[in-house]
Amino acid sequence: METPAIALFAPIDLIAVDPARNVRRRYAICVMPDLFGAYIVETSWGRIGTRGQSKCLSFPDRAGAERHVAAILRRRGTAENRIGVPYRLARTVALDRAG
Template identity: 60%
Template sequence: MASAEPQDFHVWLEAVSPERNIARRYAISLSRDLFGACLVEVSWGRIGRRGQARTLSFSERPDAERFVRQLQRRRMSARRRIGVPYREIRAAGRDLATCQG
């Protein structure tokens, strides 16, 4: 039986330019916790290093999806900001554009 709940969403991005000494990674995950809140987990940093992480909780899935789309838009502007575009390494789950909360 299929669930009406949208699937979790995970995406891993990298921006690499050896000549500019840029090796960045960025990961975004959207899931639900045991209490039904939507969690957005974000981690970033230099490839091969520990980096940083942040987890935010949203009571409504549309709010969480809106936040994830804002993060994605920011990553897609990397070429203009840092001179190297992020490229998608892995993705799992449903595209946020098709998620219904």
């Protein structure tokens, strides 16, 4: 899986589906600023159609948040070797920052 450019503040949704093996996984990454200038990276994962799990990490700067997101995407890129089916990009939301 090729790592897409990180669109800060736009969610990234990944899915891995293989009906023959009953694999239906989702993974979502969202980066958002907090009120104090830090960046929050929220990741959520689980079986499609379930509540799943989530985790939030705070980073003092944008570069740290981008490195963390890149590491997550690298790990998701190796899913085919681990679970037998690759993750694919389900959707991204393009945000218009012009106003």
